[in-house]
Amino acid sequence: MAKWIEVIESYSDDIATRAAAADLTLPVPSCPEWTLGDLVFHLGTVQRFWALNLLGRDASTRTVSPIGDDPADDVLVEWFRTGTASLGSALHEVGDDSPCWTWWGEPRTSGAAARHQVHEVAIHNWDTKLALGIERPLASAIAHDGISEFLEVHRAEIPTDGDSSITLRSTNTNGIWHIGPEGRTPVTVTGSASQLVLMLNGRVPLSVFSVEGSPDAVQSVLDAIDLS
Secondary structure (H helix, E strand, O other): OHHHHHHHHHHHHHHHHHHHOOOOOOEOOOOOOOEHHHHHHHHHHHHHHHHHHHHHOOOOOOOOOOOOOOOOHHHHHHHHHHHHHHHHHHHHHHOOOOEOOOOOOOOOEHHHHHHHHHHHHHHHHHHHHHHOOOOOOOOHHHHHHHHHHHHHHOHHHOOOOOOEEEEEEEOOOOOEEEEOOOOOEEEEEEEOHHHHHHHHOOOOOHHHOEEEOOHHHHHHHHHHOOOO
């Protein structure tokens, strides 16, 4: 758990520091309907939401509390930092295996929620940098685990009735992930772990990858996953 908390706090601090020095009306290219301020507000809301669910210690019930009005731009970054602190405090308090409601199902634990928040903030850290004209890959270890976590969280949405067996292959972490039933027409998508997890999260198009087999089969899987 300590590792997850450290990553969440580090990425969140980087977002806050960059946002504090930037124009919050900047568009976020990877989230076309958002400004940088919208992104900061979204993540601050998400972190508060998970802090409440963690402290609820109830795997069967979603804990909901009003977040309040959208804070003004001049206090937004500090408001965001307060939400990050609340999430970190909740994670420290409940520990690794406390019951926690999750929207994706099992495992309904504090550890699973913490892991999910690591990848939420990592992707939004990448979004923030992109809005500021900085294009950097995600850290390899975070990206590698992010692929596994994404496929686990969205497992119920991934079609299983297609004609293809899809393999994701990471060139820099030696990772291999399989999507769909084995024994069907093979399709392999090859790229770095960062590229692959960004593709899954709708940030990088399939067209930038080396694909052996049918790109349409892969795109149909990507289109079936709800990223909202």
